[in-house]
Amino acid sequence: MASEWVSIDVDGKPVDAYLALPDAPGPHPGVVVAMHVFGMDRFVREKCDGLAQAGYAAIMPYLFHRSDVTNERLTGYAFEDPVRREVAMPLKDSLRDDELLKDMLAGLAYLRSLPDVAGPFGVTGFCIGGRIAYMLAVRTDEFAACADFYGVDVDLPWGDGPDPMSLTANLNCPLIGFFGDLDANPTPADVDKLEAALRAEGKPFTFHRYPDGQHAFNDPYNPVRYNPEVSADSWPKLIGFFDSALKAREPVA
Numbered sequence: 001m002a003s004e005w006v007s008i009d010v011d012g013k014p015v016d017a018y019l020a021l022p023d024a025p026g027p028h029p030g031v032v033v034a035m036h037v038f039g040m041d042r043f044v045r046e047k048c049d050g051l052a053q054a055g056y057a058a059i060m061p062y063l064f065h066r067s068d069v070t071n072e073r074l075t076g077y078a079f080e081d082p083v084r085r086e087v088a089m090p091l092k093d094s095l096r097d098d099e100l101l102k103d104m105l106a107g108l109a110y111l112r113s114l115p116d117v118a119g120p121f122g123v124t125g126f127c128i129g130g131r132i133a134y135m136l137a138v139r140t141d142e143f144a145a146c147a148d149f150y151g152v153d154v155d156l157p158w159g160d161g162p163d164p165m166s167l168t169a170n171l172n173c174p175l176i177g178f179f180g181d182l183d184a185n186p187t188p189a190d191v192d193k194l195e196a197a198l199r200a201e202g203k204p205f206t207f208h209r210y211p212d213g214q215h216a217f218n219d220p221y222n223p224v225r226y227n228p229e230v231s232a233d234s235w236p237k238l239i240g241f242f243d244s245a246l247k248a249r250e251p252v253a
Helices: 042-053 082-093 097-113 128-139 164-170 188-200 228-247
Strands: 002-010 013-021 028-034 057-061 117-126 145-149 175-180 205-210
Touching (some): 002 057, 013 042, 013 097, 028 042, 028 097, 028 128, 028 228, 042 057, 042 117, 042 228, 057 097, 097 117, 097 128, 117 128, 117 228, 128 164, 128 175, 164 188, 175 188
Parallel strands (some): 028 057, 028 117, 117 145, 175 205
Antiparallel strands (some): 002 013, 013 057
């Protein structure tokens, strides 16, 4: 696979994004990836790389571009540095769904512009990105599959407008979710609530819930929460899900 930093257009503004592409000739399906709260760091870039190695064109926009905190600064803090959280959490609180929708769809538009990418397209994310992926899946019809890794605040609005969970009736693609029972956000009760909303609307979904999983269980650079067994179990399930939902369909422009 090959990766590079690219610039995508959001309302006429250039925004940094990380792009990972398969080595094999296309056309390839694509996945838009929503970063976690600590930016486009090694963890989420390697997840994009893993998608490319599995045959997907993957793009990840920098979602804090409306702030004065660059990705280079955000990802430059050591894990144990308390400033890392002090900088990241206010950035998370500044996010607005209407703006995130533009960012992620700009990433999708960039994928569509590539000659070796023909869709269909999936969306995934981690932490805040899991919520953002779900929000994209219930607010647009652009995606043929959605994967949520322990998405936070699915039942809360970010900015004006409804929360993503309240729009579950609009979900028009299969959904897979990965959650740890030791997580504080989303808690097991939060996941139960999302499951209930999906069942009430008759939506297709598969959730994998890990008794020994914490938040960020698949981040190898998080020495506190990384769980190699859970991580090793979840990733092949994600790829299998995307293969079934995206590669089994005819390519679309």
